[in-house]
Amino acid sequence: MRLSKDIVIGSIVFLFCVSLFPAIKVVATYPYIADLVEKVGMEKVSVKSLSRGSWDPHTIVPKPSLIAKIRTADLLVINGAQLELGWLPALLNQANNSGVMPGKKGFLDLSNYVKLIQTPTNVSRAGGDIHPAGNPHFCLNPDFIPELARAIADKLGQLDPANNSFYRENSRSLDKAWKTQLAGWEARIAVLRGKKVIEYHRNMDYFLERFGMEVCETVEPLPGIPPTSRHISHLIEKVKHGDIILILHDVYHSKKTSAFLSQKTGIPMIVLPHDVGAVEEATDIFSLHEEIISRLCK
Ligand SMILES: [Zn+2]
Missing domain, CATH: 3.40.50.1980 (Nitrogenase molybdenum iron protein domain)
Structure with missing residues (x-):
């Protein structure tokens, strides 16, 4: 009897600790990505952004604190389209976290889910243009936001299949709220x-x-x-x-x-x-x- 009581108390403590420590540790390169991950993952994720919204997104200073954030992450979500080209590769090399490298399960490149504009018509973009793959600032096309949320929900569901329907439902809710807002914005502008x-x-x-x-x-x-x-x-x-x-x-x-x-x-x-x-x-x-x-x- 005593043993079973200890097991019950132990189980409660374990569940309490699990609830305190979210399942998926996510690092996002920019604040808008961190916000989308939070809206889709809610209490099932902990999210850190590697940059602030007031910074030039092309030239983030690669500090050791950013390396530490990547080192312990389960998932890295990037904007892509070469917006991080000038700063992220060096951080990834030093973080030594093979699970979040490009192509791995713990990596998500949002530019794969949108249609870029101003893509180059030739391979040489002479003169130092910092948009060599096309314009990377696609998060300001409001039509793309539900797509990006869906991509994040799919990835979180792959990493945490037990909560797959939770992430999908949050993504659908975001889509619905977003379309309501968008109708109002269209009328005003x-x-x-x-x-x-x-x-x-x-x-x-x-x-x-x-x-x-x-x-x-x-x-x-x-x-x-x-x-x-x-x-x-x-x-x-x-x-x-x-x-x-x-x-x-x-x-x-x-x-x-x-x-x-x-x-x-x-x-x-x-x-x-x-x-x-x-x-x-x-x-x-x-x-x-x-x-x-x-x-x-x-
Ligand atoms: Zn730019």
Whole structure:
């Protein structure tokens, strides 16, 4: 009798400990991915992001603390499309965690589930363009978000088959809530359909294309290449008599050149968030898209 009582108490303690320590340890390269994993995995996962939303996603500083996060992970979820090319390979080499290397069960590349735009027409992209595989900022196409959530649910289900239906149900709930929001966003932004903008870096192209807006020029001559005074003079001449309504800037490049262009042309400049956490209002994937719509429609 005494023995069975000990077994019952032991079992309760064991179950309590299991509930305290989630089953799957996930590392995401960017905050928007961590948010999607949390929304799909809920209490069954613990998620860490390797970067902050206010950072330049192309150039994350590879600190030892990031290596430690990868070393103990069960699953690594990346954006892909070479957005992490400049910083993740070195971290992966040093983390020595074979389970989360590309091609392994504990690895998920979200770019495999979307259609990229601005893909190269030739193998040589001379001049140092940092979008060599096409535009990697696809998380700002709202149509892709349910697809990405589904891909995450499938992967979590592979790693944790006992909770497969839980992940799928959460993904379906997200899909439903997302489509409700999207209908509202489409109605609000309809007035901007056909409008033209200038962009500093090609962060917003998926979003703008989705809602029928057009990027006429970029302040960077090529993605990742800082503007020269000659390029800016050319831009001022080209756009000052045009019908461009806004200059779009991001949170991590210096605003100096975009502000100068705005002053010379009279075209207003606004700052848009590109990831969860880029501005304080963008606390998750929903409010990220909401904030972009709000700032564009102001
Ligand atoms: Zn970029």
